Amino acid sequence: DQQVKQNSPSLSVQEGRISILNCDYTNSMFDYFLWYKKYPAEGPTFLISISSIKDKNEDGRFTVFLNKSAKHLSLHIVPSQPGDSAVYFCAASSTGTYKYIFGTGTRLKVLA
């Protein structure tokens, strides 16, 4: 059973426009969420996180929104740049556990 779902395997966006990547989760015990970015043949790198006590967290061009009632989070990238082209994974964790559960990833392509 997939507890963290990224239903869009891929997304293409024009340079300068907004990219919106979505993630849904089923486990109401999750209280910490992260986004990772992965280039081919490299390990994932941490992008941004959000705790369940917040509904928004912003870091430069990246903003994560959390809707707890809908069990949904999204990553907004504004403006999108060609260097943002990568696979993005969302991940979730709950207090007292050691591990993160990852989604299946969304491949973002930013077109110049």
Place this chain on the structure above:
Amino acid sequence: DVKVTQSSRYLVKRTGEKVFLECVQDMDHENMFWYRQDPGLGLRLIYFSYDVKMKEKGDIPEGYSVSREKKERFSLILESASTNQTSMYLCASRDSFGGAEAFFGQGTRLTVV
């Protein structure tokens, strides 16, 4: 700068071989993880360790074992490699139970022929 280092970037092994994937972290983290990444399946947890000599199975432990004799080192062992274990293997470490990001190594692309 934090660092998680995996011993090999690329590895080719034969079916039936015993394979060792090594991972070292320099951040004094208690928690270490092994994931595999496959297209369309995302990152799936194989095993994790929350302390020296302690380990727990993840979601897909079959065909794998792990060893953590020292805090900084976490090894993944493929007891008898099979072609369906061809994958990208990712090691990660993390400091505390919650509110902490995991740091990943660069990955090992393993091909079993």
